[in-house]
Amino acid sequence: MEKMPHWADIVLIPLISLFLAAILSALVILAIGENPWAAFKLMVDGALMRSSGWGYTLYYATNFMFTGLAVAVAFHARMFNIGGEGQAMLGGLGVAYVCLFIPWPHWSLALIGASLGAAMFGALWALIPAYLQAKRGSHIVITTIMFNFIAAAVLNYFLVNVLRPPRSMDPATKTFPDATHLPSFRDMFSTAETIMFRGAPANVTFFIALAACVLVWFLIWRTKLGYEIRAFGHSESGAKYAGISPVRITVISMLISGALAGLMSVNTTMGESERLVLNSTEGAGFIGIAVALMGRSHPFGVFLAAILFGFLYQGGAELALWTNIPRELIVVIQALVILFTGALDNMVRMPLEKLFLALRKKGDA
Amino acid sequence: MTAPAIELKGISKAFGPVQANKDISISVQPGTIHGIIGENGAGKSTLMSILYGFYKADKGEIFIKGQKTAIPDSQAAIAAGIGMVFQHFKLVENFTVLENIILGAEDGALLRPSLAKARSELKHLAQEYELNIDPDAVIENLSVGHQQRVEILKALYRRAEILILDEPTGVLTPAEADQLFRILDRLREEGKTIILITHKLREIMEITNTVSVMRRGEMTATVKTSETSPEHLAELMVGRKVLLRVDKKPATPGDVVLEVEGLRVIDEKGVERVKGIDLTVRKGEILGIAGVAGNGQSELLEVLGGFADGTGTIRMNGVTLPLMGKGADGQSRRHAGIAHVPEDxxxxxxxxxxxxxxxxxxxxxxxxxxxxxxxxxxxxxxxxxxxxxxxxxxxxxxxxxxxxxxxxxxxxxxxxxxxxxxxPDLLLIGQPTRGVDIGAIEFIHQQIIALRDQGKAILLVSVELDEILSLSDRIAVMFDGHIMGERVPDQTNEKELGLLMAGVTQEPAADAAKVVDQQFALQDEERGGA
Structure with missing residues (x-):
């Protein structure tokens, strides 16, 4: 018997958690002598009330959708892929090679090429931990964490020793050719009279992220592979009985997860900076974990959570710009959201379940 | 007349819309064994959880020795002299017997005095109730039957006068179950009151004085065991007439479907579980594999089902199937015409x-x-x-x-x-009715027989000897990875099969108890070695 209606589980609980996180954040802001209501208004104004604000929010959300989906897919196979960060970094390397060394006639082709490159590099970076988990039993959490550090070192090596233009002191590639310039939201949505999304980095990759959400949904709930991934995630012994190879599922789901994480760098590297820089991932790989947790590993949930975190990122930047609230505080707020939606889930869930049971009893009586 | 040891009056408990217990009243006389029987989900466990303080009843009262008693938590239950032996033991696996017994009942900050006290107390209990057990044995090295004794000792150490046992034989072999009943009998003689929760009619008939039947949260009847019959109880449990015996025509075996030759299985820990067995199963027959759990039957099923590796030969309709590597997986087995209802x-x-x-x-x-x-x-x-x-x-x-x-x-x-x-051409079926209620058992047995009558081959593994005897056309008994022998149901009996299950091929083992002890020794040895 279900303890409470489905909608309460997926809508009400995250909302209440969010509300609690907001209250606590307000108290923190109050404690440092600022006005929480003004801060909140500033965040909303800066992130949602202007098209340029939306341009930033959706740009961040694009990153979080990819990394959130990456974590979600691995979750379904009961694996905790903490290596999204490293996989995204390597994805960036893939994008750089595709953009720098292939003469693309048009951005659309370049986008396809760069996406494949990013996905492939990300997937390959996930393959090694996946193989070690499947064949040697090395725990995926440990190996993927370590692979983040290795990825950072690898990226550093390539940027300093291989891809850095001569005489440049900056560990970054040269700017990608013009033909690989992706249309930004400004390019796409501005008319002759009004300029929309001025200066904002959101670009066409956002739609690839949306497509990825839909495709992941199909993959997980409509295909044989998704069926096997979920079965394996729920019960390994059951999967073995059914003839589903644990090695195969472990490797394939991590490949998909790594590819999704890698795709993130199409947005940052090709869509925004148009060259590969050292810290292009900016911790989005880790935010992906929170996004997947909050989104309950469901692509639609991931989509909503990614937008929320995009809002927090952009709103936080606005706070740092216009108030005395330090930028670090936004990390505190984000951490509170993660704490409430991820770790303290049961704190909200249990009283709510009791409430629904009581309501139902009353209804029956 | 003495006051009842325990009396429940009008106990009701609902979980949301589900009325798990509805106005239940029972009264148990001291020094008796009272059975509570009912199908899964009838509300037996809920009732006992209320008695042990896990749940609070919505309505109703509990009287212990005639005194109204509130039991808000398990501490209160223990204080009231109630001890509970759960279906799944609550023991710390890597602690000794003694350490487990004092766990939660230590007298002070230092362990030594408590342990010393418990040791002498245990000796006393062992003499009084014939509950012999090595106080320094580590739990994980004990057989399931012995672990259960530790649970009983735990309750007695806490001065329990009323002992509740929840499906105590679910995890026991027939021999271990017999031993348990001897212990319960002894406890009853010493004046303890026992409540036995089970869904097995045979156990009720064998040991209880009175029995209460539960169905869908209600107490449908309370009767003296001597005045009832299994058929009557089954009817009270299910609410309709139930066929307890399986009706079947003689088998008409056809061609050989499955051939197993020299099959060996080594498990993940490197222990050889199946030690070279040969089997054939023909069309239109049921081959039953009897044996105490843990003697290689599970591994046999797993290898045949394709999810464990083995060596030797298996042929399905004359075609050799791989036993490890490529082609040894559940998918390939299904393509070869093998269906598998797994044990778990x-x-x-x-x-x-x-x-x-x-x-x-x-x-x-x-x-x-x-x-x-x-x-x-x-x-x-x-x-x-x-x-x-x-x-x-x-x-x-x-x-x-x-x-x-x-x-x-x-x-x-x-x-x-x-x-x-x-x-399928061949159905592998393990423990088909484990944890299944009586009404469904009847149905499942009928389906298995019907499949046989369609000319399918069936390999049945069960630890329930009754089930093996009533369904099988041939019975092979497994012990310690070997097949000890094959028998035809009509020409054998539980005693003979029981001896084979204990690894005794040569008659005669003078007294059954000796065999049982031998079997325990073997099991302990095996566990200790693993």
Missing amino acids: RQREGLIMEYTAWENVVFGYHLDPEYQSGILMDNAGIQAIAQEKMDRFDVRPPHPKLAAKNFSGGNQQKIVLAREIERN
């Missing part, structure tokens, strides 16, 4: 979080019949699932309900519907 439906046969319809294709999900393009034909599968659930009388007949929300019997019916309806 919750860990293997079903994905508990999956809906019924997802489970109805589990293992066959790659079949082209269930696809529509590159996607799975979910709507089609749901329709098929609905049909199968109707045919197998799965209740409730909702394909969209998660498997974990069905009762044990209905879960098993979902597995059976899936495996039987695929029209």
